[in-house]
Amino acid sequence: MNADRTPAPDVSIVVPIYNEVDNLPELVRRIGAAMHGQPFSFELLAVDDGSTDGSRAKLRxxxxxxxxxxxxxxxRNYGQSSALQAGFDRVRGRYVVTLDADLQNEPDDIPLLLNRLETDPDVDMVSGWRKDRQDAELSRKLPSRIANRLISSATGVHLHDYGCALKAYRRPIIDRIRLYGELHRFIPSLAKDAGARITEVPVRHHARTAGVSKYGIDRTFRVILDLILIVFFMRYRQRPLHAFGGLGLWLMTPGGLILMWLLLVKLTGHDIGGRPLLLVGVMLVLMGVQLVVAGLIGEMLTRVYYESSGTPQFHSQEYAAEDFEPNRPPAQHPPAPAATEIIV
Structure with missing residues (x-):
């Protein structure tokens, strides 16, 4: 049965999977138990990211x-960001929920997040906070705490727990973001950049009982590199001249002052040809000019990108008069029979 021919469900649950064959039966059972008691129709998009342990056969x-x-x-194995994006590309629900397949997230907390979205129109994304983490390894707890503080400070999106996979979104937010590389860690920042209003709620967390953790302390260094990309993306995507040109001016200013001072020295009859300071001044000015030119090229490429691709420069939402009517009953969504979709 083709899933696209069935009515769209209320909720699409996306779970990236990599070598979690022992957890899959319990994961599916617990998600079903959590959702069947709710007034939402739902679908579970289980994205197998090139598993080699039999997860594919178990999912079938x-x-x-x-x-x-x-x-x-x-x-093949593309990474968690690509697996999530593959799921996001196929969601049909008006709400989208993500969680990990290792059963450290609690599926019974999914209704908690959905209820917040359903009852609070001022929230577009609900992020889980593993307030009482059950990870025993310091190699996971310490880097996570450092990363959470660093990311919150750099991006301005203040969350206790960026690493919690259990999150719920309104569908338009998911439609506005794209995940590349390993940007799944920064979904709240990308969502905020797409106009999302974000809140955080405590959720339960369990120790892993089956399978092997895919994370280690080495990911801290990758987080730092990705954070640089995210900060640039959020602040300077539409004005690269301010980034490159600003840095260029910072270099050109001391370089220009050095050269002016050396010119005065030269005019007083002193030789400046053998001074290392001359080389420093020239290099600073040349590097500054190159950065300003790079910023100008970036500005032209930005305009070509937006004008030729039709990509919006901003996101907006327009309200009709009936949206402000008091005591307006919520829209009814008929239950949707879900279907199995296998994409190779």
């Missing part, structure tokens, strides 16, 4: 007996 087996499970199979 589970999908045969679970009508609301839609497996998505990637050709």
């Amino acid at each position: 087996e589970l999908a045969a007996a679970t009508p609301w499970l839609r497996p998505v199979f990637l050709a």
Whole structure:
């Protein structure tokens, strides 16, 4: 059955999977138990990211007996960001929920996040906060705390727990963001850049009981590099001249002052040809000019990108008069029979 021919569900749950064969049956069971008692129709997009432990075969087996499970199979291991994006590209619900497949997130907390979105129109994204983390390894706790503070400070999106995979979004926010590389860690920052209003709620966290953790302390260095990209993306994506040109002016200013001082020295009859300071001044001015030119080229490329691709420079939402009517009953969404989708 083609999933696109069935009515769209209320909620699309996206779970990236990599070598979690032992957790899959319990994961599917617990997600079903959590959602079947709710007034939402739902689908589960289980994205297998090139697993080598039999997860693909297990998903096919589970999908045969679970009508609301839609497996998505990637050709090889692309990484968590690509797996999430593959799921985001296929969601159909008005709400989107993400969580990990290792059962450290609690599926029973999904209704908690959805209820916040359903009852609070001023919230577009609800991020889980593992207030009582059950990770025993210091190699996971310490880097996570450092990363959370660093990311919050640099991006201005203040969350206790950027690393919690359990999150819920309104569909328009998901439609506005794209994940590349390893940017899944920065989804709240990307969502904020797309206009999302974000809140955080405490959720339960469990120790891993099966499978092997895919994270280590080495990811801290990758987080720092990705953070530089995110800060640039959020602040200077539409004005690269301010980034490159600003840095260029900072270099040109001391370089110009050095050269002016050396000119005065030269005019007084002293030789400046053998002074290292001359080389420093010339290099600073040349580097500054190059950065300003790079900023100008970036400005032209930015305009070509937006004008030729039709990509919006901003996101907006227009309200009709009926949206402000008091005591307006919520829209009714008929339950949707889900279908199995297997994409190779």
